[in-house]
Amino acid sequence: MKRTKIDIIHDMLKAIQDKGGKIIPTHLLYKSNLSHQRMKLYLEELKEKGMIEEIEHKKKLHYEITETGLKFLQNFKQVKEFTEAFGLG
C-alpha cells in the first residue's frame, strides 16, 4: 500500500529516533526509502515545522529530532487515525 505523507514523516522521524536522536543524511535517505529529491522536500518541511534541526556533529551534518518531532511520534497513531478518517492525509 502506498505510504501517505504522514507515514513518510513518521518513518523519517522514527529513523532519527532509532539512531539515538540524530542521523546523517545518507543513513536517513536509506532508512526513509525515498529518492534524494523527495527526501530534500520532506526535510525542508520537517525543518519548517520544527520537528528536526540541522546540527554539526564531529564535523558532519546531522539531523536531530526536536521535542515537536518526539511529540509527533508519541501521538502518531491518533494523528494518523484522525487524518485518515477525516480525509486530511
Place this chain on the structure above:
Amino acid sequence: MVHAQVISPQWFFGVDAAFELLTAVVAILVAITAYKVCKITESRMHRTFAIAFGLLAMGFAARGFADIIIEQLIHFSPQVVHSLPGVPGMSRTSFVFLAGYISHILFVLAAYLLLVIVTYRIKDRALMILLFMLTLPSLLISGSYFLSYYGLSLVLMGAVTYRHYRNCQKRGVSSLVTIAFGFITVAQPNFIMSAMNMFPQAAKDVLYVSGHVIQMIGVMLILIALLKIRKK
C-alpha cells in the same frame, strides 16, 4: 414588520433545538481534536479543518439558542407582542430569529466552504475567494434565505461527500465519516422541500422533521468516528 418564520411543527419545538445544540457539541469536539492534531503536525489543513468545525459549532449553537428563545416566546406567551425597544416594526421574536438564523446560515456555509477547500486541497487563494464570492451573493439576492441556504449546503456537502467516497475507494480506509457526510447531504433535500410552498403543511412537517433526524444520524456517526479515534 419583520416576522419570524417558524418552520418547525409545534410538537417538534425543543427537539430541533436539542439536535442543533448536540450538533454544536459534536462539532466543537471535532474542532478541539483537529486543533490538537494541528499543534502536533503543524499542518495548515488540520488548522483549516479545526476552523471549519469551530464555525459549524458556532452556527448550530446560534440556531439552537435562537430556537429555544423563539419557542419560549411563542409557546408560552403567544398573545404578547414582544416589541424591541427602539426598533420600530421589529418584535423581539423577529430580532432573535434574524440574529440566530442569519448567524447560523453564514457560519455554516463558511464552514462547508472551508470543508470543500480542505477536501479538494485547494491552495490557490484566488480560487478560494471566488468560491466565497459565488456562494454569499447568491444567498443575499435570493428570495428565500432558507431555500438558498439548504440548496448551497446540498451542493457543498455533496461535493465533500463525493471526494471522501473517492478517497475511501482509493485508499481502502474507514468510510464512517463518508457515510456521516452522506447523511448530512441527504438531509438537505428534505429541508429544501419543507421550505417550499408546493406541499401541504403536514407533508412539510414530516420533511422538516425527517431532515433533522437524518442530519442527526450523520452527526452521531461523526461522534462515533471521533470516539473510536480518541480511544486508540
